[in-house]
Every structure is written in structure tokens, then in C-alpha cells.
Amino acid sequence: MSTETLEAPFAEAPLTAEDFQAIVAMVRKSSGIVLTAGKRELVYSRLRRRLRALNLDSFAAYRAIVEGPDGDAERVRMINAITTNLTGFFRERHHFDFLGNELLPNLPRTNRRLRVWSAGCSSGEEPYTLAMTLRGAMPDIDRWDARILATDIDTDMVALGAAGRYPMERTAAIPAEVRRAHVKRIDSEPVEMGPELKSLISFRSLNLLGPWPMKGQFDVIFCRNVVIYFDKATQRTLFDRFAELLVPNGHLFVGHSETLHNITDRFDHIGRTIHRRVR
Numbered sequence: 001m002s003t004e005t006l007e008a009p010f011a012e013a014p015l016t017a018e019d020f021q022a023i024v025a026m027v028r029k030s031s032g033i034v035l036t037a038g039k040r041e042l043v044y045s046r047l048r049r050r051l052r053a054l055n056l057d058s059f060a061a062y063r064a065i066v067e068g069p070d071g072d073a074e075r076v077r078m079i080n081a082i083t084t085n086l087t088g089f090f091r092e093r094h095h096f097d098f099l100g101n102e103l104l105p106n107l108p109r110t111n112r113r114l115r116v117w118s119a120g121c122s123s124g125e126e127p128y129t130l131a132m133t134l135r136g137a138m139p140d141i142d143r144w145d146a147r148i149l150a151t152d153i154d155t156d157m158v159a160l161g162a163a164g165r166y167p168m169e170r171t172a173a174i175p176a177e178v179r180r181a182h183v184k185r186i187d188s189e190p191v192e193m194g195p196e197l198k199s200l201i202s203f204r205s206l207n208l209l210g211p212w213p214m215k216g217q218f219d220v221i222f223c224r225n226v227v228i229y230f231d232k233a234t235q236r237t238l239f240d241r242f243a244e245l246l247v248p249n250g251h252l253f254v255g256h257s258e259t260l261h262n263i264t265d266r267f268d269h270i271g272r273t274i275h276r277r278v279r
């Protein structure tokens with residue numbers, strides 16, 4: 001990229017190298033998200049909106065707020081603005097096929113307890129897809145103690161997930177018969193997830209780098225397209241914490257471009273980006 005094209009977008013409110021480095025350090029410390037030098041324009045465009053909302057004309061003034069003693073609320077908004085929230089219903093569909101066809105039908109039925117965690121759930125499409133898959137594969141699910149925990153660091157996304165309303169076109173990836181069963185039309189748009197899905201899911205804001213208040217172990221963890229933004233050391237710590245939280249032989253699903261190879265030996269690789277806890 002030429003200097004000219006790099007500088008031009010920053011003319012309105014300059015994002016100096018020092019501002020950028022300070023923001024990179026804050027984001028990394030509070031969320032684990034690593035922003036490389038190539039992300040400077042992305043940082044600029046995402047935080048420029050915050051400057052406008054606060055009526056500020058420089059990133060130096062913005063830093064003074066987020067670095068200041070009363071910066072807690074704006075630090076949350078800064079992380080909300082920085083996160084990449086791309087998601088979709090039935091994204092990486094083979095995971096839901098495996099879950100619905102192989103895993104759920106073979107669950108031990110001794111205590112009829114099932115815990116699933118969507119860690120980094122973004123705006124909720126992933127946990128709703130999990131709920132659709134559970135309902136499809138477990139006709140007697142209402143006689144189970146089955147819960148899906150859906151968490152994300154981005155408080156705006158958690159609120160969207162809890163509301164469970166989406167533009168109609170976002171639901172196109174849901175198979176027609178599943179959509180008919182579980183998606184309600186409110187007038188025409190947006191559409192809303194059915195109460196039988198919502199009742200299975202608890203949405204919470206949670207930073208994966210912070211403490212986890214959950215009690216009890218999980219059978220399945222989906223953490224997909226999240227660790228790709230973290231460095232290897234953070235990934236190792238996180239995968240080890242997932243292993244601790246999973247029941248023996250519990251399953252961890254990661255994103256299509258993520259790997260546990262050379263990061264942790266606590267899982268066996270049993271299918272495309274599907275892992276089973278072994279130690």
C-alpha cells in the first residue's frame with residue numbers, strides 16, 4: 001500500500017503511529033485480539049465512529065478517555081467496535097451434521113444432562129443453529145436437562161443474540177423444514193427465533209481471557225473463528241482451559257482455519273476441525 005493511500009483516510013482525525021500502538025496494546029491486553037500493522041485502516045474506520053459519537057476530533061482525545069480513570073464504559077465500546085463478528089446460521093454445516101447424526105444420538109442417557117457452550121457466539125446464529133440441531137436430533141429433549149450457554153465479549157452482539165431477530169435473508173441458510181419449524185415471521189421482517197429455541201439458550205457477555213463463572217462441566221464446546229485472532233500462547237491457555245471444563249471425551253469444535261496441532265496435546269483430532277478431549 002502506498003503512503004498516499006495509507007495517509008489519505010487518516011487525514012480527518014490523524015491516527016498516529018503512537019495512537020495505533022497504544023490502541024493495539026489496550027485491545028490485546030483486554031481481549032487477546034492481536035492487531036497487526038496491516039489492521040491500521042480497519043482500526044481507524046471502526047473507531048472513527050466512536051470519535052464521531054463522542055464528538056472528538058482526534059484519537060489522542062479518544063485515548064485520553066479510554067485510558068482514563070472513567071474509561072470503563074468506553075473501553076467496552078472500543079472492544080465492541082474492534083471485534084469482527086462475521087457469522088451465520090449453519091456455518092460450517094458439517095459440524096452440525098456430526099453433532100446431530102453421530103454425537104447426540106449416542107449420548108449416555110443415564111442422567112439426561114447436556115451442556116453445550118457456544119464460546120464467541122457473536123450475534124447468536126451459532127447457538128440458535130445448535131438449538132435447532134438439538135431439537136432435531138433429540139425428540140425427547142424436553143425431558144432432558146439440556147442447556148446451551150452462548151457467550152461473547154461483544155455486549156452489542158450478546159444483546160442481538162438474546163433478542164433473536166434477524167433480517168429474513170440471513171435465515172436463507174437454514175434448511176426449509178427447520179425454518180418452518182423454528183422461525184417465526186413477525187409481519188414480514190425481521191424474523192424471530194421460536195421460543196422453543198430461546199428457552200434452551202442463555203446469552204451472557206464473557207471475556208474468554210477472564211474468569212469463567214460457570215459451574216459444572218460441558219459435553220460440547222463450539223469455539224469457532226475466535227482463536228484465529230489470538231496469539232499461540234493465548235490459544236494454548238484457552239484450549240487447556242476448555243479441556244479442564246469438558247467432561248472426559250467431551251468434544252471441541254473449532255473454525256475451518258484453526259488448528260490445535262502443535263498447540264495442545266489434550267485432544268484427539270477425530271474429524272474436520274472436530275476434537276475429543278483425551279487428557
Ligand SMILES: C[S@@+](CC[C@H](N)C(=O)[O-])C[C@H]1O[C@@H](n2cnc3c(N)ncnc32)[C@H](O)[C@@H]1O
Nearest residue numbers: 031083086087120122152153154207208224225
Ligand atoms: C468471527 S466471530 C465468530 C462467531 C461464530 N463463532 C462463528 O463461527 O460464526 C468471532 C467472535 O469472537 C468474539 N471474541 C473475540 N475475542 C473474544 C474474547 N476475548 N472473549 C470472548 N469473545 C471474543 C468476537 O466478539 C466475535 O463475536
